[in-house]
Amino acid sequence: MRHCDELYLLADADAPAVIHAIEDDCLLRRPARNDPAEILVLLHPAERRSPANTAAWLVRRPLADHLHLRPALPRDMARLARLISRTGVGLVLAGGGARGIAHLGVYRALQERGIEIDVVGGTSIGAVMAGYVATDRGVEAVMANARRVFASKPTGDFNFLPLLSLIKGRRLSGLVRNALHELTGLDNIRIEDTWKTYYCVSTNYSKASEHVMRGGSLHNAILASIAIPGALPPMIVDGDLLCDGGTFNNFPVDVMRGMRGVGRVIGVDLSFSKPRRIPHEQIPGTWALLRDRLRPRATRRYRLPTLAAYLMNVTVLYSVSRQRQSRKLTDVYMNPPLERVGMLQWNRFDQIVEQGYAHACEVLDGLHSPPVVGVAGVVAGVAAALPAEVAADLAADLAADAANAAD
Structure with a gap:
């Protein structure tokens, strides 16, 4: 934690929002000089319609941000990769x-x-x-x-x-x-x-x-x-x-x-x-304007x-x-x-x-370089933050997951 700029905290969204002992020792009581931005990542099942009760997690922690993810959905994991690598759309x-x-x-x-x-x-x-x-x-x-x-x-x-x-x-x-x-x-x-x-x-x-x-x-x-x-x-x-x-x-x-x-x-x-532009020299009187408004739009003066x-x-x-x-x-x-x-x-x-x-x-x-799209966009996102061989392996894994999800 001494050398990181951002610290991502993963949690099961269905678990109690309490602060555990290890979190208290490692995060809340760490020296003031060690101050990476903490981002909470709440993990949800793929079938969930909407997150809920997030405020209970946020109020207890000095967080810089939070995210909601469904790990079983490749596009959610792609979103996480883009945001971590600062290529989010x-x-x-x-x-x-x-x-x-x-x-x-x-x-x-x-x-x-x-x-x-x-x-x-x-x-x-x-x-x-x-x-x-x-x-x-x-x-x-x-x-x-x-x-x-x-x-x-x-x-x-x-x-x-x-x-x-x-x-x-x-x-x-x-x-x-x-x-x-x-x-x-x-x-x-x-x-x-x-x-x-x-x-x-x-x-x-x-x-x-x-x-x-x-x-x-x-x-x-x-x-x-x-x-x-x-x-x-x-x-x-x-x-x-x-x-x-x-x-x-x-x-x-x-x-x-x-x-x-x-x-x-x-x-x-x-x-x-x-x-x-207004093609008139002055505003008409009330009655003149009222009569004009009663006409069909195409014939109004x-x-x-x-x-x-x-x-x-x-x-x-x-x-x-x-x-x-x-x-x-x-x-x-x-x-x-x-x-x-x-x-x-x-x-x-x-x-x-x-x-x-x-x-x-x-x-x-008409764009020559469209915004990052789908799982394919993860390659561009992670490549900026990881060694080439690691980025290639991760991209291949995500592409395989996407293919399996499609099947």
């Missing part, structure tokens, strides 16, 4: 209202090409979609779940007296809770319990700062990250008022770059690539945002200005063409998914 999903449905199309394209995601994070609607990825469910299950959620008009319960927000948010809260329960089987899954390492960004109104959430209720974290000021009610977490993360960091690539083990980053941006869209966009203007810098931090950058998709057009689910999918296919198929 991170996926960052930006906020953008209904345009964020395109993230599902990107996820589908990644899965079809065998590109495994090791760490996932996002802001606002990106936090929702990152939550789907973190559960490690197949794309068909995720797509069916999301389609039901968005078909229910999640932002349709408006406040009669909007003292704090235009939308009550109760419908959205219930839909998020039910969606997570359906995918994981847990009533209140915590961020610590997701198969893939997850984070989301919210804005701490109480402290006027960016707030990165890596623990606690996944349901509450998602609701905080999507709580658009004025549109959705904020969340109270540990005495602080949290709201939409897009105010500070709508495309949190910088956070991903600081995540342990991540070497390559795929970023999906939803900002417009071109300025939205005034190309102005609705009040809801205006409020939602204004909250992220500062953050959007930062996104140009964030793009430079990605290895694979995607920006689906969604200029004609409104922030609240949830009813265009399938169309938006297909737009995201088509764009992701175009980007991924």
Whole structure:
């Protein structure tokens, strides 16, 4: 332990989370100068739907990080190898209202090409979609779940007296809770319990700062990250008022770059690539604008945002200005063409998914060096950290395991 930078602690996830005597002697009482980062690796059976009660392990130990693995699944072991060798693949999903449905199309394209995601994070609607990825469910299950959620008009319960927000948010809260329960089987899954390492960004109104959430209720974290000021009610977490993360960091690539083990980053941006010019000299009067809004969309004269869209966009203007810098931090950058998709057009689910999918296919198929994929990607991961002959033997063993699993 004197010479290591990281110490991986393996434990049976079904065992009691108590600290054993040898752990207390060797780790908790070691000299202060011996301070490698401790990463807990909890081992699960292959058939497990979702980890649970991880917090009981974390609260007792001074850990730098933790992972959930199913040793019988070669792709889980490949993920461990990538993270140890710092070649892990991170996926960052930006906020953008209904345009964020395109993230599902990107996820589908990644899965079809065998590109495994090791760490996932996002802001606002990106936090929702990152939550789907973190559960490690197949794309068909995720797509069916999301389609039901968005078909229910999640932002349709408006406040009669909007003292704090235009939308009550109760419908959205219930839909998020039910969606997570359906995918994981847990009533209140915590961020610590997701198969893939997850984070989301919210804005701490109480402290006027960016707030990165890596623990606690996944349901509450998602609701905080999507709580658009004025549109959705904020969340109270540990005495602080949290709201939409897009105010500070709508495309949190910088956070991903600081995540342990991540070497390559795929970023999906939803900002417009071109300025939205307004072809009018002044804003029309109320009645003129109302008459125009009653016309079919194709024949409208005034190309102005609705009040809801205006409020939602204004909250992220500062953050959007930062996104140009964030793009430079990605290895694979995607920006689906969604200029004609409104922030609240949830009813265009399938169309938006297909737009995201088509764009992701175009980007991924045009790469000369795609992100690490499947078990084959372990070779690249371990080769950087191990002697060539050891890496070759390990890669051969993993490939054999994968072939046996396929049979």
